[in-house]
Amino acid sequence: MTSTTEIPASEDPSTASLAVEKLAADHLVLDPAAVALLFTQARTANAFSDEPVSRDQLRAITELAKWPPTSANINPLRITFVTTPEGRARLLPLISEGNRAKTESAPVVAILAVDVDFHDRLPQLFPARPEMRDVFTGDPERRAEVARFNGALQTAYFILAVRAAGLAAGPMAGFDAAGVDAEFFPDRSYRSILVVNIGKPGANPWFPRLPRLDHDDYVDYL
Ligand SMILES: Cc1cc2nc3c(=O)[nH]c(=O)nc-3n(C[C@H](O)[C@H](O)[C@H](O)COP(=O)(O)O)c2cc1C
Numbered sequence: 541m542t543s544t545t546e547i548p549a550s551e552d553p554s555t556a557s558l559a560v561e562k563l564a565a566d567h568l569v570l571d572p573a574a575v576a577l578l579f580t581q582a583r584t585a586n587a588f589s590d591e592p593v594s595r596d597q598l599r600a601i602t603e604l605a606k607w608p609p610t611s612a613n614i615n616p617l618r619i620t621f622v623t624t625p626e627g628r629a630r631l632l633p634l635i636s637e638g639n640r641a642k643t644e645s646a647p648v649v650a651i652l653a654v655d656v657d658f659h660d661r662l663p664q665l666f667p668a669r670p671e672m673r674d675v676f677t678g679d680p681e682r683r684a685e686v687a688r689f690n691g692a693l694q695t696a697y698f699i700l701a702v703r704a705a706g707l708a709a710g711p712m713a714g715f716d717a718a719g720v721d722a723e724f725f726p727d728r729s730y731r732s733i734l735v736v737n738i739g740k741p742g743a744n745p746w747f748p749r750l751p752r753l754d755h756d757d758y759v760d761y762l
């Protein structure tokens with residue numbers, strides 16, 4: 541089965557996103573402004589303005605991001621917001637050189653980590669089957685894998701929640717994860733998986749919009 545609306549990958553990405561907005565307006569229930577804010581017009585920012593981000597905004601973001609699903613409701617994501625000059629000074633040397641200037645400009649930087657001992661919370665989070673905790677107890681390798689997979693899902697939810705606050709996110713895998721864990725989580729079972737700059741876009745914040753795959757290149761209907 542082929543799509544009824546053709547959006548060739550080779551098309552200019554901004555034109556393509558307009559076509560997606562039309563498709564969404566015709567077939568989705570989400571408000572068109574929200575479609576644009578969360579998906580089609582939202583961009584990855586590479587420079588940030590000085591406009592502060594409040595603790596209340598951060599709380600609204602985290603409270604929103606915690607609702608989409610994880611397997612067995614394990615909720616492995618742990619979030620550390622770096623908001624002070626002291627915190628930033630500890631983080632910056634651990635960020636890849638090419639990512640440092642943008643991280644310096646962001647009013648808030650989130651360290652997203654997973655707790656590889658998430659299973660200790662399962663009696664609380666999955667009360668229907670508290671024995672799930674014991675399934676994971678003797679298997680740290682499986683815990684690490686399950687935590688990373690579900691943590692990655694939660695980082696995506698987090699990025700969308702940042703966008704829902706009218707803020708731009710700049711996710712970065714370019715950082716020294718072992719160094720971050722040693723610096724920020726020496727006594728905790730946390731493993732950092734992503735660092736995300738958060739704020740209003742600053743001067744020249746965007747790289748050119750990159751294309752996405754054509755529908756038929758990544759979707760099959762059986
Ligand atoms: C998991 C992840 C890791 C990323 N790591 C980096 C990074 O280290 N440095 C960087 O400049 N951009 C990084 N990016 C940004 C992507 O290149 C960017 O989101 C993508 O090209 C889409 O850009 P757009 O949102 O403006 O369309 C990362 C994005 C994600 C989701």
